[in-house]
Amino acid sequence: xxxxxxxxxxxxxxxxxxxxxxxxxxxxxxxxxxxxxxxxxxxxxxxxxxxxxxxxxxxxxxxxxxxxxxxxxxxxxxxxxxxxxxxxxxxxxxxxxxxxxxxxxxxxxxxxxxxxxxxxxxxxxxxxxxxxxxxxxxxxxxxxxxxxxxxxxxxxxxxxxxxxxxxxxxxxxxxxxxxxxxxxxxxxxxxxxxxxxxxxxxxxxxxxxxxxxxxxxxxx
Ligand code: GRF
Numbered sequence: 001x002x003x004x005x006x007x008x009x010x011x012x013x014x015x016x017x018x019x020x021x022x023x024x025x026x027x028x029x030x031x032x033x034x035x036x037x038x039x040x041x042x043x044x045x046x047x048x049x050x051x052x053x054x055x056x057x058x059x060x061x062x063x064x065x066x067x068x069x070x071x072x073x074x075x076x077x078x079x080x081x082x083x084x085x086x087x088x089x090x091x092x093x094x095x096x097x098x099x100x101x102x103x104x105x106x107x108x109x110x111x112x113x114x115x116x117x118x119x120x121x122x123x124x125x126x127x128x129x130x131x132x133x134x135x136x137x138x139x140x141x142x143x144x145x146x147x148x149x150x151x152x153x154x155x156x157x158x159x160x161x162x163x164x165x166x167x168x169x170x171x172x173x174x175x176x177x178x179x180x181x182x183x184x185x186x187x188x189x190x191x192x193x194x195x196x197x198x199x200x201x202x203x204x205x206x207x208x209x210x211x212x213x214x215x216x217x218x219x220x
Pocket of ligand 1: 010045
């Protein structure tokens, strides 16, 4: 089967991009990185893409200005670039922009995000500090199909990690990030193979997906 063309959208360091680059380096992986887009020209993740020989594109959001019209124009430029590159799947990986409902609708079922919490708990920013302050004992990360509301949408997979005594936000973030790097490629694989798909507002898994496959358990 032809490999699915994946675009990874970043704004920063791009360690999740790296995990997808590494997964795609295996010839049996059902996807290839066909484009890396950053809305920030200085995003360090762009170097990772270049090193891997993946095409990069910067669409700087600043010249677009602010407001709904600016957002629509930015999103239209983004969507056009993705379509021109023949993209099948779009993976948000630390892409620090809210996408318009039009964009999300256009890419429905083909747009994935990773978030460093067990959604629907702890959406938004500053997640690790908020989890520590709330005293949660199990944290983790989630890969989901994107719905228009931020950090929402049908869940494809989750990985859990313990929150340990003495953790600060950085320690917890590092523990979760390690699992993000396992979870995102695992979920992209399922979607690229058509074994996990968005049907209405739920994720349907193929019968060949073992129960619990998209769940990565804590390794204490
Ligand atoms: C990750 O924690 C991801 O879950 C969140 O943004 C962070 C991006 O990190 N959406 P990186 O740029 O992939 O290293």
